[in-house]
Amino acid sequence: MSNSPIIRRRVDPRAERAARTVLTGPRPRLLRQPVAPTTINERRRDPRALRTAALVQHLPRPRYDWTRDAASPGTAAPAGVAVTAAPAIPLRVIAEPAYLVLAMLDRPGGEVSEHDRQVIAAARLLADGADAGGGGAVVTVATGSGAALAEAGSDRHVALPEGWADDYVPERRAAAASALMAALSPRHILFPDSPDGADVARRVAAAAGERLFTGVQSLSPDRATRQSSGGSLETGHRPTRLMTVAADAFAPLDGVRHEARPLDLATPMVAGEEVLPRLGGARRLAVDPDALALSEADFILSAGNGVTDWQSFAELGEALGATRAGSRVVCDAGHLPRERQVGASGTVVSARCYLAFGIAGAPQHLQGITGVKHVIAINTDLHAEMIKRADLSIVADAQDVMPALIRLIRERRND
Ligand SMILES: Cc1cc2nc3c(=O)[nH]c(=O)nc-3n(C[C@H](O)[C@H](O)[C@H](O)COP(=O)(O)OP(=O)(O)OC[C@H]3O[C@@H](n4cnc5c(N)ncnc54)[C@H](O)[C@@H]3O)c2cc1C
Numbered sequence: 001m002s003n004s005p006i007i008r009r010r011v012d013p014r015a016e017r018a019a020r021t022v023l024t025g026p027r028p029r030l031l032r033q034p035v036a037p038t039t040i041n042e043r044r045r046d047p048r049a050l051r052t053a054a055l056v057q058h059l060p061r062p063r064y065d066w067t068r069d070a071a072s073p074g075t076a077a078p079a080g081v082a083v084t085a086a087p088a089i090p091l092r093v094i095a096e097p098a099y100l101v102l103a104m105l106d107r108p109g110g111e112v113s114e115h116d117r118q119v120i121a122a123a124r125l126l127a128d129g130a131d132a133g134g135g136g137a138v139v140t141v142a143t144g145s146g147a148a149l150a151e152a153g154s155d156r157h158v159a160l161p162e163g164w165a166d167d168y169v170p171e172r173r174a175a176a177a178s179a180l181m182a183a184l185s186p187r188h189i190l191f192p193d194s195p196d197g198a199d200v201a202r203r204v205a206a207a208a209g210e211r212l213f214t215g216v217q218s219l220s221p222d223r224a225t226r227q228s229s230g231g232s233l234e235t236g237h238r239p240t241r242l243m244t245v246a247a248d249a250f251a252p253l254d255g256v257r258h259e260a261r262p263l264d265l266a267t268p269m270v271a272g273e274e275v276l277p278r279l280g281g282a283r284r285l286a287v288d289p290d291a292l293a294l295s296e297a298d299f300i301l302s303a304g305n306g307v308t309d310w311q312s313f314a315e316l317g318e319a320l321g322a323t324r325a326g327s328r329v330v331c332d333a334g335h336l337p338r339e340r341q342v343g344a345s346g347t348v349v350s351a352r353c354y355l356a357f358g359i360a361g362a363p364q365h366l367q368g369i370t371g372v373k374h375v376i377a378i379n380t381d382l383h384a385e386m387i388k389r390a391d392l393s394i395v396a397d398a399q400d401v402m403p404a405l406i407r408l409i410r411e412r413r414n415d
Contacts, residue, residue, distance in 0.1 A: 089255055089256065089257040093258075099136045101139070102139050102188070103123040105141065108196070109166060112152065114248075115247050118249065123138040125219050139155065151257055152253060157261065170200045174200050188243065189204070190216075201244045216244065299352065302356045303327070306357065306398050315402075316405055319409045324336065327359050356386050369389070377392075379395065
């Protein structure tokens with residue numbers, strides 16, 4: 001078989017019709033005999049190459065610039081061609097901030113959460129607000145470097161020790177926040193209204209003897225509001241120095257680039273190990289992932305009708321430490337209990353990762369995973385709806401992938 005590419009010419013039906021049309025009489029007539037097909041000397045569009053050419057940024061999420069004339073018809077960019085540099089988002093530098101707004105982030109497990117980004121967006125409202133004169137800078141405080149926070153809106157960054165990422169010791173973070181409060185005199189300090197962030201905020205407020213305005217849902221330099229009485233009342237207040245920001249109240253910023261420059265502190269801001277937790281027994285407990293309610297699970301391993309090797313499915317769940325779930329078909333067939341069903345008539349989940357083996361992605365199933373952050377699909381059918389929904393897909397037999405993954409995990413653990 002020849003390896004030369006097949007170039008199909010595009011047929012132009014309008015041109016063919018025009019060639020057969022005779023306009024001599026009162027009405028146009030169409031000649032019966034076929035005419036030689038008119039072709040436009042164009043190659044067919046290659047959507048993948050067009051997409052590659054339009055890609056202007058890989059990370060943290062792909063961005064495309066469809067206004068570029070990177071691949072006109074017939075000149076599709078071949079795979080592997082280097083993509084030209086992205087039109088850079090202008091860097092916004094606040095060299096001499098008039099005042100500071102601190103954002104004390106959770107950064108659970110070292111990852112910047114959506115709630116963290118929302119807190120930075122809220123802090124920007126206070127830093128940029130025209131009513132407050134603008135010109136303020138947002139200082140993020142979290143474990144890890146500030147690089148990942150520049151596109152979320154951070155001007156300066158204070159890095160907390162890496163070891164604090166997974167510990168539940170709110171006293172330490174509260175001591176660090178109090179030290180920063182004394183050293184930098186920020187106009188506001190915002191915390192996520194999350195279990196951890198709210199714990200820290202209350203300790204800081206108690207230590208400073210200041211009022212804490214919790215669960216802020218709207219914010220401007222001269223007014224902060226939150227809902228109460230089950231949403232039937234709105235409480236408004238002039239923004240206090242210490243506030244916690246409700247989840248999903250502010251849209252994370254997009255298309256901005258700030259410095260997230262490490263803040264030079266004259267004195268060490270992070271209180272040392274001498275700050276001992278008052279809760280002697282506070283630590284995170286390892287729980288059986290299958291004992292978790294599906295709605296609370298963070299990592300879900302889910303099976304559909306394409307799974308037949310249930311032994312491997314159970315072993316993979318154990319190896320990954322994931323909560324097992326399935327489509328309606330497998331629950332109806334008795335492979336998993338009814339309360340493990342994901343979907344419109346099952347449970348709506350909001351996991352960070354949903355690993356779907358052999359699930360077609362019926363609308364009723366997809367309704368159950370709208371809130372999932374990352375979907376990974378394993379399916380033999382490239383055109384399955386679940387593959388379209390997924391961020392990452394493996395087009396292969398689930399029965400091959402499951403034991404391969406288990407082997408890999410065990411090898412890594414033994415290493
Ligand atoms: C009122 C109503 C409510 C419903 N509620 C729900 C609900 O809450 N949740 C729910 O899930 N469904 C629900 N359904 C059912 C839903 O419509 C689908 O029938 C069901 O989700 C299909 O399950 P499935 O994807 O596991 O199976 P299938 O549709 O049979 O798909 C199996 C998939 O596995 C792939 N596959 C096959 N073999 C392999 C292999 N060896 N390796 C990898 N992949 C393979 C196939 O390509 C296919 O994509 C509801 C239906 C109705 C009418």
